[in-house]
Amino acid sequence: MSSVTPEWDTMVSVGRIARPHGNRGRVIVNPDTDFVEERFHAGNALFVRRGDRVDRLLIRDVRFHLHRPIVAFDEVATMTEAEQLASAELRVPAETLERLPAGVFYHHELIGCRVETVEGASVGTVSGVEGDGGVYRLVVEHGPTEILVPLVEAICVRIEPAVGVIAIDPPAGLLELNPPSRRSKRTRRRS
CATH class of the missing domain: 2.30.30.240 (PRC-barrel domain)
Known part of the structure; x- marks a missing residue:
């Protein structure tokens, strides 16, 4: 996982990692967004804060179970690495959010x-x-x-x-x- 420049406080929460899923580094996410399928799909980058650094996680694969994403990140390969992300908040830069119609707000x-x-x-x-x-x-x-x-x-x-x-x-x-x-x-x- 590599450090990146986006300021954590300027980003928007899209979910929280609940727990690992299986032994290959997948995690179950509790989404905190109305746009679950748009936010959680292969190729999207999410950000997580670990201590004083912000890390970028690239979604390699995702599937859904009971409306919750089960996500595989390129940077997370083992259950041990996935366990370290348990309870971590996932964010995206605010500027990546799509413009909403007039009268509709995030x-x-x-x-x-x-x-x-x-x-x-x-x-x-x-x-x-x-x-x-x-x-x-x-x-x-x-x-x-x-x-x-x-x-x-x-x-x-x-x-x-x-x-x-x-x-x-x-x-x-x-x-x-x-x-x-x-x-x-x-x-x-x-x-």
């Missing part, structure tokens, strides 16, 4: 956006996006609580990631649904 673009009502009242800050299969929710940090806001046009009436603002028109009671509690550790898709 999840990582929404994280950090300030959420406010159409009247201008502050609701909180987006800390994640959860869900899959077309039903997504913004996870909005609001003091010690999280508010889940359905990511639908009827509620999220203006989304401007470039400005860092999402304006919502919440139905009555939505903002009061979550009682004060510790923040949960939800699985969130970002790209």
Whole structure:
């Protein structure tokens, strides 16, 4: 595995290696993307951080089992090498992401956006996006609580990631649904 120049913090997460698969260096990946087949196919490069260096991994082969990629990398030949990658996050440079149609956003673009009502009242800050299969929710940090806001046009009436603002028109009671509690550790898709 060779070190490369992309800055880790400027890259986007596309998954995490769950564990080795077999004894020939394959790994099972828990994808963190809506574009699984586009991100995980032979010839694509993914990046992994190991200590203070970022390594490039080239996908040699991939197959899918239960919607999870089982990946063989050129740089990983043994089960021992694959074990060393367990739990490692896989990223791609943000500039390699395809342009989306107007009004469609990558999840990582929404994280950090300030959420406010159409009247201008502050609701909180987006800390994640959860869900899959077309039903997504913004996870909005609001003091010690999280508010889940359905990511639908009827509620999220203006989304401007470039400005860092999402304006919502919440139905009555939505903002009061979550009682004060510790923040949960939800699985969130970002790209």
